[in-house]
Amino acid sequence: MKNKIKLLILLTSIIMLGLFYYKSQFIIVKPKNHLGHVEWKSEVPSVELYYAILKYSKEFNIPTDYAFGIAYVETGYQGPLHFTYDHRQISSVGALGPMQVMPSTANWINKSKVDKSIVLNDIDFNVRTSMKLLRQLKDKYDSWLVVFGYYNTGYPVINDYARKVYNKQYTWKSNI
Numbered sequence: 001m002k003n004k005i006k007l008l009i010l011l012t013s014i015i016m017l018g019l020f021y022y023k024s025q026f027i028i029v030k031p032k033n034h035l036g037h038v039e040w041k042s043e044v045p046s047v048e049l050y051y052a053i054l055k056y057s058k059e060f061n062i063p064t065d066y067a068f069g070i071a072y073v074e075t076g077y078q079g080p081l082h083f084t085y086d087h088r089q090i091s092s093v094g095a096l097g098p099m100q101v102m103p104s105t106a107n108w109i110n111k112s113k114v115d116k117s118i119v120l121n122d123i124d125f126n127v128r129t130s131m132k133l134l135r136q137l138k139d140k141y142d143s144w145l146v147v148f149g150y151y152n153t154g155y156p157v158i159n160d161y162a163r164k165v166y167n168k169q170y171t172w173k174s175n176i
Contacts, residue, residue: 045087048123049098050080056131065168066144067131070151072170073161074100079172087123096120099130109133 049071057067071077075089075098087098095102096119106114109129118125137147141156148162149155 044080044083045098045123046077046082046085047080049077049085049087049127052124052127053131056128059128060131060135062131062134062138066148066165067127067134069165069168069170070130070134070148071098073164074098078170081173087126088120090120097126098123099126101126101129101133105129105133109136 053067053071054064056062057064068077068079074091074095075085075087077085077098089098089100090096091100093102096106096116101119103114103116103119106119106129109132114125119129120126134147134151137150138144141147141150145158145162145166146156148165149157149159152159152161
C-alpha cells in the first residue's frame, strides 16, 4: 500500500511537471511580418513578456538586462518560468501592466489616445511603449541612471530605483 501511494505521488508529480513544461513551451510563432520580425505569442504571460522584452529591447536598442530589471522592479517579474506572474498590475499612482506604464505616457509615446485596458492587458503593447520611452529618454539624457530615475519619477533624477535597475539587481526563477 505504501509503495502504491509513493508511486501515485511520483506519477502525479511527473504529470504536473509535464503540464508546466507544456504550458511554458506553448508558443505560437507567427510568420515574419512586413517588417521582417518574427512575432511570438504564448498562453503564459511570463513567457509572452520574456519574448516581448527580447523583441522590443532589440528594436529600440535597450540592453535586455535593463529591460528585464525594470519588469522585475516594477511588477516582480522573475523570468519566463514565473508561471504565477500576473501582468495586469496597477500601481497606487495608476501605472499599468508589466512595465508599469502611465496612461498619459502611453498616449504621449504613441501619439494617440490609448485605451487604459490595452495598456493594462496587452503585454506586447505595454513593453513596446516602455522600450520606446526608454530609447527617447536615453537619447535625451545619455545616462542610464538618469533614464531609470526619470522612468520611475517623471523627473531626471538618480534614485534607489535607478541604481537597482542599473546594477541589475533582479532574480529569476530557475526551476518549477
